[in-house]
Amino acid sequence: MPRRIYEGYAYSDAARAECIWPLPDQNWPALDGETTTDVAIIGGGYTGLSAALHLAKSGVDATLLEAHVPGWGASGRNGGFCCIGGDKMGPGAIRKRFGPDAAQAYFTAQRGAIDLVKDLLATNDIDADTHSNGEVQLAHRANVLPTLRAERDHWAGCGIDATLIPQQELANHGLSGTFYGGLHVPLGFALNPGKFVTGLATAAAHAGARIHAHSPALSITQTNGRYRLDTPNGRLIARKLILATNGYGTDGLPDWLTGRYLPLQSNILVTRPLSDSEISAQGWTTDLMAYDSRNLLHYFRLLPDRRFLFGARGNVRASAQGQTEMRARMRRDLAALFPAWAKIETPYFWSGLISLSRDLLPYAGPIGAWENAWAGMNYHGNGVAMGTWVGVRLADMAMGRSSALPIHTRTLPRFPLPGLRRSYLYPAILGYRWKDGPPTA
Numbered sequence: 001m002p003r004r005i006y007e008g009y010a011y012s013d014a015a016r017a018e019c020i021w022p023l024p025d026q027n028w029p030a031l032d033g034e035t036t037t038d039v040a041i042i043g044g045g046y047t048g049l050s051a052a053l054h055l056a057k058s059g060v061d062a063t064l065l066e067a068h069v070p071g072w073g074a075s076g077r078n079g080g081f082c083c084i085g086g087d088k089m090g091p092g093a094i095r096k097r098f099g100p101d102a103a104q105a106y107f108t109a110q111r112g113a114i115d116l117v118k119d120l121l122a123t124n125d126i127d128a129d130t131h132s133n134g135e136v137q138l139a140h141r142a143n144v145l146p147t148l149r150a151e152r153d154h155w156a157g158c159g160i161d162a163t164l165i166p167q168q169e170l171a172n173h174g175l176s177g178t179f180y181g182g183l184h185v186p187l188g189f190a191l192n193p194g195k196f197v198t199g200l201a202t203a204a205a206h207a208g209a210r211i212h213a214h215s216p217a218l219s220i221t222q223t224n225g226r227y228r229l230d231t232p233n234g235r236l237i238a239r240k241l242i243l244a245t246n247g248y249g250t251d252g253l254p255d256w257l258t259g260r261y262l263p264l265q266s267n268i269l270v271t272r273p274l275s276d277s278e279i280s281a282q283g284w285t286t287d288l289m290a291y292d293s294r295n296l297l298h299y300f301r302l303l304p305d306r307r308f309l310f311g312a313r314g315n316v317r318a319s320a321q322g323q324t325e326m327r328a329r330m331r332r333d334l335a336a337l338f339p340a341w342a343k344i345e346t347p348y349f350w351s352g353l354i355s356l357s358r359d360l361l362p363y364a365g366p367i368g369a370w371e372n373a374w375a376g377m378n379y380h381g382n383g384v385a386m387g388t389w390v391g392v393r394l395a396d397m398a399m400g401r402s403s404a405l406p407i408h409t410r411t412l413p414r415f416p417l418p419g420l421r422r423s424y425l426y427p428a429i430l431g432y433r434w435k436d437g438p439p440t441a
Contacts, residue, residue: 003251005263005422010318010353011248019077019350020270020307021194024070024201028213031234037063037210039398040229040238042217044068045075046383047376048244049200050120050391051398056207058399063236064209065229067216071197073248077352078384079268079299079311080196081289082117083135083188084110085382088360091154094407102406107158109405113389114188117196120388126199129304134186135289136165138179140436144293148183155185162186176283177337178439179292190289190301193384200388220254227373240398243367243375244391246383247353251418256368259418261377263353264425265315267323269330270348271308271341279306282340295432298333298439308341310334313381314433315351316425323351336439354381358413364390365397365409374398378412 009015039055041048044066055062066072087094087106095103121128139145148164155162165173165182175182205211215231220241222228229236243249247263279285284302291299299311312333315326327349335342357363357378367373374397376390396402403409415421 005251006318006353009320009323010263010265010351014320015318015323016072016077016350016352018348020348021076021192022198023072023076023194024198026202026205028066028069028211031065031212031215031231031236034235034237035063036237037061038238039063039240039242040065040227040236041242041244042229043244043246043248044070044201044211044213045073045244045246046197046200046387047246047391047394048242049197049204050388051242051244051395052209052211053200053204053207054392054395055398056204056209058395060399062209063238064204064211065215065217065231065236066211066213067248069213070201070211071194074246074266074352074354074383075197075387076194077268077350078193078266079301079309080191080193080384081135081188081299081382082114082191082384083289083382084114084185086110086113086362086379086386088356088380094361098407105406109389110386111187113385116389116392117191117385118189120200120203121191121196124199124203126196128191128195128199130189130191131287131304132188132190132289132301134184134188135291136175136182136184138175138177138182138290138292140179140292140294140439142180145181147293148181151183160185160187171283174283174285175288175290178339184288188289188385190287191384196384217253222370239372241367241370241373242394242398243373244377244394246377246379246387247355249355249377254367254370256370257375259414259421260357260363260412262356262358262415262421262424264313264356265318265351266311266313266354266381267315267326267330267351268309268311268349269327269334269346270310272345272347273306274308274341274344278341278344282338284308284338292337294436296429296436298337314429316422316429323349326351333439354379354383356380358415361410362386362390362408363412364393364405365412372398
């Protein structure tokens with residue numbers, strides 16, 4: 001029986017009611033009646049839209065089903081960090097498990113994902129308010145500095161000139177806060193995720209993809225070598241299938257998906273526009289993407305319109321009360337990390353679902369033993385670049401151009417006792433908070 005692991009609030013408009021990012025304003029029609037297609041795509045985020053765009057540009061008949069409107073989920077409500085990422089395993093562990101060649105191919109994929117987004121913005125004339133020469137990781141404790149030094153050496157081995165910034169020099173870089181140093185990695189850039197996903201949807205439609213909003217797939221069945229997808233008012237028959245729902249998936253739809261992803265809420269708080277004097281008082285003048293070194297990290301950046309975006313994870317309850325409690329926690333964290341802004345108004349707060357895999361790696365590959373069916377998901381909160389890149393790879397698989405990737409196409413493990421996997425988050429988050437300590441200097 002299909003089911004979702006959070007309360008209904010997580011899948012409602014209420015969770016994103018205060019989101020500042022725009023959504024496509026096109027009147028995407030719902031699927032009505034029965035129709036056929038070469039490739040059916042479920043999910044209108046970065047992965048699904050990227051797949052639809054690249055299939056359509058290659059002359060493939062692609063039809064995308066979205067339960068709400070394109071970009072409604074995490075793709076239209078994230079922090080806008082187009083950067084290296086997609087996993088939580090780390091380069092050393094990846095190299096140990098898969099070998100140096102696969103690890104290098106994975107790093108090349110991450111860099112290629114950033115370049116892909118940059119190219120999509122340029123070729124489709126998408127103005128997504130881009131800024132930031134890479135990102136900076138900030139040490140929340142002095143004992144993190146040796147780790148940052150080791151990471152700098154790792155990047156040097158990859159040919160990347162990362163810069164270690166001592167605590168006493170942070171202010172000179174416009175990075176004033178309660179931090180002990182930082183590591184600037186010049187890879188990636190920031191963007192407006194709503195404008196990017198809107199541009200992707202528009203480009204996919206112009207290329208010939210059919211996009212249906214308000215058309216959730218209620219069931220997926222195989223009939224005579226075809227896939228039948230039933231929606232509230234229609235039915236889509238497809239030769240091939242791409243599943244791109246990520247954290248907004250549904251256990252049992254299909255059965256293979258159950259327990260192979262773990263949604264986690266990520267939350268964003270945004271201030272009102274800051275004045276020059278307020279920015280100067282805090283000393284955070286950089287436009288760099290930034291995050292701290294906590295396990296339950298904070299991520300933040302000064303937006304082009306001078307509002308400050310502040311994100312965090314750590315809430316398990318998906319309810320109005322849970323949102324209120326998380327908002328209050330993040331207000332306290334913002335004040336602790338940036339004391340000069342302790343009383344600045346924060347009129348915007350929203351949440352969305354990212355997704356984790358059991359082995360902490362992204363996935364792009366077959367849906368079990370189903371023929372001509374693939375899924376892409378589990379970007380661990382870094383899906384702007386990686387999710388877009390995976391969409392292209394899934395399109396390649398559907399066109400027979402590629403069958404495997406060194407890391408993405410491994411067998412995707414299930415979480416044990418999948419029906420209870422949300423409960424794993426409670427002790428994990430408590431443990432991480434204990435390890436991280438309070439967000440103070």
